[in-house]
Amino acid sequence: MSATSISETTMTDASTPLPLAPYKVLDLTRVRAGPTAVRQLADWGADVIKIEEPVAPSRETEMGGMRLGPDYQNLHRNKRSLTLDLKSDEGREVLFTLAREADVIVENFRPDVKDRLGIGYDTLRGINPRIVYASISGFGQDGPYARRPGYDQIIQGMTGMMSVTGLPGHGPVRAGIAIADTAAGLYGAMGILMALLERERTGKGQWIQTSLLEALLAMMDFQSARWLVAGEIPQQAGNDHPTIIPTGVFDTQDGKVNICVSGAVMWERLCRTLDRAAWLTDPRFLTNKDRSKHRDALNAELRAIFATQTNAHWIGLLNPAGLACGAVNTVDQAFADPQVQHLGIRWPVRHDTLGDIALVGQPYRSNLHTSGVRSVAPMPGEHNDQILRAAGLSPDTINALRSRHVI
Structure with missing residues (x-):
């Protein structure tokens, strides 16, 4: 599928680079928490390369349909796509080549997977000591639950979030949004920016880690503090505020x-x-x-x-x-x-396949910069040749990788 286009109403002024334009990000994330973190970087100008598994011909139509859905379009705008088989030696070598010039790598595999693939922090730090490596997981990189699958609803239950949501006497209720995923993504992005700031001073990268479990406990904020400080166990209050009446x-x-x-x-x-x-x-x-x-x-x-x-x-x-x-x-x-229309958080986009749509914009602004959609969510491998040529691979090498289904 050909590259998609966007409307001029969302374009940013090319003569004024966005704040994160100097940074290159390798995005190994999937599902929601990791992509949420990377979206913060992409929207503010980072060059994000989304690295994903090569799509078998039999799945191209299925994957294409998924890519056109609201959630995918909203999560993955402003990225380029490179398909890469990280289970192969050749695929890992391509990743290492890209990592030498990258600033940030973000992943949300289960903690043991990246090391089994040979792409963990210690390996990448050996290739590029300046790399900021961010890991987002369900339960943390170590500890008794580290290898458990972590999903938003499970975390909502385990943190007590569901116990304080809903009407009294009606049982626990999940929040109507993926709040654990979103919290982990936003905290992850904050950690990445902190590490990049410190690198400006020290020249050294670092490993940033967050999890859905700790992010949601932090997001619960005053409800968590009621227990930690006052020994109160918060209960459901429905639409009433638990402490402010009426x-x-x-x-x-x-x-x-x-x-x-x-x-x-x-x-x-x-x-x-x-x-x-x-x-x-x-x-x-x-x-x-x-x-x-x-x-x-x-x-x-x-x-x-x-x-x-x-x-x-x-x-x-x-x-x-x-x-x-x-x-x-x-x-x-x-x-x-x-007021919502005035704030401009609805970003209009012209999509070659979907037509005129809109995406959820960034909830903060700058007097110097205007963020927007520079490109819509890419199709799998849409930018393979472009990215690999820029990394120094010859057309013959790229074709050979494609023939062996490495890309």
């Missing part, structure tokens, strides 16, 4: 709204804005501790109030009063929101 979802005449009333000042504002000054002296609601004890009674009164008007009424009343209130949207409604 916080929750309330039905209106035409939808649902969220409110979050944090602290005494906000509580007083809410009472006065809703014309319920009597609540300020009601012994059930005097302090956050009191409101937590009587949250069912307070929520019942709030439900009766919010049911009398529309979403727009309550959002228009509470926000100007300095109170946090917002609609409970579906995903399509979220992307139609005027």
Whole structure:
């Protein structure tokens, strides 16, 4: 399949290189956590070479269909693809050739696989002492669970994430996104950038490691800290905040709204804005501790109030009063929101096969640079010749590798 194109609306100014443009990344990752880490580097300009197994002719159609799906297009934009059989001596030699000039290698194999393949950190460091080698796994590179398969839902259960998600009394619930994978990917990217910064000072690379298990425990943040610091075991609170009252979802005449009333000042504002000054002296609601004890009674009164008007009424009343209130949207409604449109996190793309689509953009920006989609997700081996010629391999050598199914 020919290379795909993108619309001019997502192009970045070629005269102003993106911040990570000087760096070359070898991407050995699969599934989600690793690709999430590498996407952060690719979107901000790194030259990412996605290295993957050669596709058998019988699987080309199947793989092509998968590549055109929303998830793949979103995870693998701004990369080039090289197919390479890392189980073969010739394939490993090609990887070593690329590694000599690379800055970063990212992998998310099970911990023992990279060493069995002969492409572990010690081997690559011997080839290039400046290499930043990042490993993302389910449970860490060593320890009793190191060789277990690690998937997002399993980690959500093991970390306690599911125990604090959902309605009280209804049993544990998984988060509606792959939060462990995403957390590990983002922490992995942060570790890579830290290592690159230190290399500027020392000239030495290093091995960065993270896992879904520790990343999600870190992402749980205050819930984890409640146990570690105060000895509290967090429980399910549903749409109520576990410690800030009142916080929750309330039905209106035409939808649902969220409110979050944090602290005494906000509580007083809410009472006065809703014309319920009597609540300020009601012994059930005097302090956050009191409101937590009587949250069912307070929520019942709030439900009766919010049911009398529309979403727009309550959002228009509470926000100007300095109170946090917002609609409970579906995903399509979220992307139609005027503030979301203003922020530009929807990146429009023209795809040769899919037509006009959009991808999820970067959630942070710079006053000096504009990130965007420079190329859509590649097909397997789309850039084989281009990458290998740049690495110094002759056309005859490339053809020989192809004939032996090394690429």
